[in-house]
Amino acid sequence: MNGRSSRAGSPSGALAFPVVALLGVVLVSLNLRTAVTSLSPLLGVIDAEIGLGAGGMGLLGMVPTAMFALWGVLTPIVLRRMGLELLTVLAMTAAAAGQVLRALAHDPWVMGVGSLVALAGMGIGNVVAPPLVKKYFPRHVAAVSMAYITGLQLGTVVPALVAVPVEEAAGWRVSIGWWAVLAMVAAVPWVVEILRGGSDTAGPPAVGAVGGTGPAQRVRPWRSPVGLALALFFGTNSLCTYAFFTWLPAVAESIGMTRAEGGLALAVYSAIGLIAALVVPWAAGRFEDPYPVVVVSVVCYLAGFAGLLWAPGAAPWVWICLLGVGPSTFPLCLTLINLRTRTQAGSAALSGFSQGVGYTAASLGPLVFGFLLSGPGLGGGLAFLTVVLAVMCVVGRIACRPRMLEDTLR
Structure with missing residues (x-):
């Protein structure tokens, strides 16, 4: 570390x-x-x-x-x-x-x-x-x-x-x-x-406020570039992840997999997150700037998209596994909530704000992706997610920089 x-951290004297x-x-x-x-x-x-x-x-x-x-x-x-x-x-x-x-x-x-x-x-x-x-x-x-x-x-x-x-x-x-x-x-x-x-x-002043003495000052994450970037980072991650949570079985069937294989594809997609949960928080805590995690995630997503579109029958399980690596940004988002805040107050405020934005975006992902899947088809849906990933690259770059929320409040 x-x-x-x-x-x-918390007050001195707490258990180690x-x-x-x-x-x-x-x-x-x-x-x-x-x-x-x-x-x-x-x-x-x-x-x-x-x-x-x-x-x-x-x-x-x-x-x-x-x-x-x-x-x-x-x-x-x-x-x-x-x-x-x-x-x-x-x-x-x-x-x-x-x-x-x-x-x-x-x-x-x-x-x-x-x-x-x-x-x-x-x-x-x-x-x-x-x-x-x-x-x-x-x-x-x-x-x-x-x-x-x-x-x-x-x-x-x-x-x-x-x-x-x-x-x-x-x-x-x-x-x-x-x-x-x-x-x-x-x-x-x-x-x-x-x-x-x-x-x-x-209900201590430390929750939702900066500092432990004197008048409580509310933490407003949306007034910080760190807070805005992490919220949008969480949102773009959640949008892509929940689009596939909802539609991956249908996508799998559209490229020739059976209904049973479509269900297994979703299980594989979800299970790969266990590996990311073990590796990504360690990387985020070990390195000052964990942006390479974002790069790897986006590259794997794009490689999976390319496989689904241009070589769906060649190695479908490889494409599914590549898609499963994509949500590695989720544990990164959760870990950065603490690594980019100095106080329990900042952590609580940033956690609520970023997850509020993130899950709002998550609710839109399945809707928009499903609409495109039933209209223009798989290519249209993946093109939409590619645009989302481009935004993720930008906001993820800002969120990963070693700056603290409380230091950048305006």
């Missing part, structure tokens, strides 16, 4: 490596996508029982990015009134309650409300995770970021893999509802931190 992380908080961060990360990927493979079965309809299934598909975007904006506001630990407990409780409500649903409305509640909790969890790392692990930002991003990736892949086997053994209600247990377990370490008295349950 370099000196940047060790200088940007608090094990309870580490467990809490990892458990929270495992819960940030379970409501999304545990449901998708079961939509047909659920529709047959409670009558979601095509419109209902489409709306359920839009809820995750919409709630992640909304709570990206709202969470920093809530954080000014309560502490990180208490809000984390409430987030995990909401995630658990929403998943139980979905498991008990007998009509589309209850399923929708349960999804809103569960994904609100996970949207809050998205935002509070980086400042929790900043607060408890100021000298180990890259290492702990690696752990929680790996947990996030596992929480994305594993629910999708086990959803159908559990449904076949115990029914769809158990398959989507049992993840509530994991969410409640994730709340326990933060309850422990609150009871130990080391948390800021009253």
